[in-house]
Amino acid sequence: MNMVNLTINNRAVSVPEGTSILHAAKETGITIPNLCYHPDQEVKANCRVCVVEVEGAKTLQAACATSVKEGMVVRTNTKKVRDSRKVVIELLLANHDMNCPSCSKNNHCGLQEIAANLGVRESRFQNVLEEQEIDTSSPSIVRNQNKCIKCGRCIQMCNQVQGLAILDYIGRSDSAQVKPAFGWYLADVACVACGQCSVVCPVAAITEKEDIEQVWEAINNPNKTVVVQTAPAVRVSLGEEFGMEPGEIVTGKLVASLRTLGFDKIFDTDFTADLTIIEEGHELLQRIQEGGTLPMLTSCSPGWINFIEQYYPELLAHVSSCKSPQQMFGALAKGYYAQKIGVDPQDIFSVSIMPCTAKKFEADRDEMSVDGENPDVDVVLTTRELAKMLRQAGVDFNKLEEEEYDAPFGLSTGAAVIFGATGGVMEAALRTVYEVVTGKTLESLDFKAVRGLEGIKEAEVDLDGTIVKVAVAHSLSNARKVMELIKSGKAEYAFIEIMCCPGGCIGGGGQPFGGTDELRLKRIEATYRADTELPIRKSHENPAIKKLYEEFLGEPLGEISHHLLHTHYHSRKH
Amino acid sequence: MQVKDALDKYGRSPDKLIGAMLAYQNSTPCNYLTEDDIREFAKETGLPESRVHSVASFYSLLSTKPRGKYIVQVCYDVPCYVNDSLNLVKELERMLKAKMGETTEDGLFTLEYSSCLGCCDKAPAMQIGENLYGSLTKEKLSDILTEYRRKRHE
Numbered sequence: 206m207n208m209v210n211l212t213i214n215n216r217a218v219s220v221p222e223g224t225s226i227l228h229a230a231k232e233t234g235i236t237i238p239n240l241c242y243h244p245d246q247e248v249k250a251n252c253r254v255c256v257v258e259v260e261g262a263k264t265l266q267a268a269c270a271t272s273v274k275e276g277m278v279v280r281t282n283t284k285k286v287r288d289s290r291k292v293v294i295e296l297l298l299a300n301h302d303m304n305c306p307s308c309s310k311n312n313h314c315g316l317q318e319i320a321a322n323l324g325v326r327e328s329r330f331q332n333v334l335e336e337q338e339i340d341t342s343s344p345s346i347v348r349n350q351n352k353c354i355k356c357g358r359c360i361q362m363c364n365q366v367q368g369l370a371i372l373d374y375i376g377r378s379d380s381a382q383v384k385p386a387f388g389w390y391l392a393d394v395a396c397v398a399c400g401q402c403s404v405v406c407p408v409a410a411i412t413e414k415e416d417i418e419q420v421w422e423a424i425n426n427p428n429k430t431v432v433v434q435t436a437p438a439v440r441v442s443l444g445e446e447f448g449m450e451p452g453e454i455v456t457g458k459l460v461a462s463l464r465t466l467g468f469d470k471i472f473d474t475d476f477t478a479d480l481t482i483i484e485e486g487h488e489l490l491q492r493i494q495e496g497g498t499l500p501m502l503t504s505c506s507p508g509w510i511n512f513i514e515q516y517y518p519e520l521l522a523h524v525s526s527c528k529s530p531q532q533m534f535g536a537l538a539k540g541y542y543a544q545k546i547g548v549d550p551q552d553i554f555s556v557s558i559m560p561c562t563a564k565k566f567e568a569d570r571d572e573m574s575v576d577g578e579n580p581d582v583d584v585v586l587t588t589r590e591l592a593k594m595l596r597q598a599g600v601d602f603n604k605l606e607e608e609e610y611d612a613p614f615g616l617s618t619g620a621a622v623i624f625g626a627t628g629g630v631m632e633a634a635l636r637t638v639y640e641v642v643t644g645k646t647l648e649s650l651d652f653k654a655v656r657g658l659e660g661i662k663e664a665e666v667d668l669d670g671t672i673v674k675v676a677v678a679h680s681l682s683n684a685r686k687v688m689e690l691i692k693s694g695k696a697e698y699a700f701i702e703i704m705c706c707p708g709g710c711i712g713g714g715g716q717p718f719g720g721t722d723e724l725r726l727k728r729i730e731a732t733y734r735a736d737t738e739l740p741i742r743k744s745h746e747n748p749a750i751k752k753l754y755e756e757f758l759g760e761p762l763g764e765i766s767h768h769l770l771h772t773h774y775h776s777r778k779h
Numbered sequence: 780m781q782v783k784d785a786l787d788k789y790g791r792s793p794d795k796l797i798g799a800m801l802a803y804q805n806s807t808p809c810n811y812l813t814e815d816d817i818r819e820f821a822k823e824t825g826l827p828e829s830r831v832h833s834v835a836s837f838y839s840l841l842s843t844k845p846r847g848k849y850i851v852q853v854c855y856d857v858p859c860y861v862n863d864s865l866n867l868v869k870e871l872e873r874m875l876k877a878k879m880g881e882t883t884e885d886g887l888f889t890l891e892y893s894s895c896l897g898c899c900d901k902a903p904a905m906q907i908g909e910n911l912y913g914s915l916t917k918e919k920l921s922d923i924l925t926e927y928r929r930k931r932h933e
Contacts, residue, residue, distance in 0.1 A: 377836070
């Protein structure tokens, strides 16, 4: 690797050829502010906040888009640079809804942070914002054009990672806006509600739909038994909201924090993840043995379900009939637990903490109601919303002592934890299917071929002489490739796991902001660490699951399972 | 002309989109692309609707709003500006009884700004369709508009 020598603010620095000034400065401990730049995206260089002085250049240069050169002399902190950055921020603020204190991204906003760091005290320009209607049509995400700084991060995410191209620029220059085609509402276009746009938005132009107040109301209502479930991916990301290093496992503190907030019972979605493996594993075996539609596709990820319903409905027969772990939990909470504790199901208020915005859409679906009237999951909060709730309640998350989940839906296995990472559902299923089919004990539980951030992964498993091929895809651009493969008849797989978001649920649209691969890898590493730290690592060995079948469900794919735990999806093609 | 005809002529790859849309638009009576047109371009080319709409709304030669038979585009850049293009616009607005961006009541003219037309030596300048007019004065404007009003019946 060729190294390039340059000076930044009179300090010598040597970095590999091709490095941008932005990254070279970071090496020397200088943070150059930026808004449109995102490490996993193409350089856009449209916000002009990262400008620096380069000796010999006539104009200020964008640090994100300028590669270092031998002997380059860069200054990042001259009056000219500071003034220029200030003007850029002031111009953005002049076309911005500046209700910072009541903004949902207050204290988490890139624009606010840079304005504060630059010492912008007033905007010299008159505010020219022409206020537009806020798009609240989606049950998952809110699009507020009045906050948009037109950086284009969401457009790149939606187009290149998800391959959907729901959002793009309309118009040009100062009248440009970021919207769905023809300015339609999100609910009226083929958006899958994944919320990946919200993860990369530096401001509050796209955020999750906040449902916190409903939860406070339920907690404060003495007639309601408020139960909460926590998704696998939340325990490896929530700590980030409270200043912990990415990849910290905070399961015990998460439980304690929920109890502090006043939830009556703290349960784990991991329990129903184990249950999903039992049901889905048996469904797979049934399809293989009875000549059902193969490859079978997983059904846990609601963004993915939204995708196949709207883009590939002709392949819906491939989708497992299993509800997602969230919805299995909801159905059990109202269709089993209520009876067990002698409470009217109507007085159970079921909340879930999810890394996901599409889960809000899923909970809202007509199919997801045991009694046909009340939703099985009343409210879905994202990881970010839980963090907000904890801040509202003044909970010092770091100081909490670790606590345990409540019975009977608190016991789970390592197989359930890894649902949070791409490949995890597949690995969990293989651990169970192998042992159920062969009657042998797996020597190694780690199916490393299905782990990691590669877009599409493949593996083969020898089930007593029968070789079963499986595949794993994450992010919808990869899902699309797999769907085309199935349509062409070239997919020789028995089972395919598909997750809507890059990295799986740990990279979900409801997770703490950032959305970089670096962050995803740390959360994935923590996920597999949590797996190995658990005493039981196979779903079919979970004693609480065994008991549930003995006491209530009977057998996998049985009549009660069919009623509570399975469903069918339908074409919603536009 | 149909959308398909334009694409057959220009090709269906992304780089041919602008030419095809322009040719199609110029063949329509109101000089613009409807939502349905844009959707059809997207379907035929395999490009996302949002992208095709983005392109159609970006270039000033393309319009997503109905326009007159003749598009009067006045240069908005500096050399024309210092040569009094502002008063030229005022005069045009008076003569056409339409503000900048609007279409005349008879549907004949739409008044628009344009980026530099490349004839700064004849500033102030404007173009109507493919015809360029420079060194403009009030008198010249009147003659030009009269000419087009006469031409409409041809």
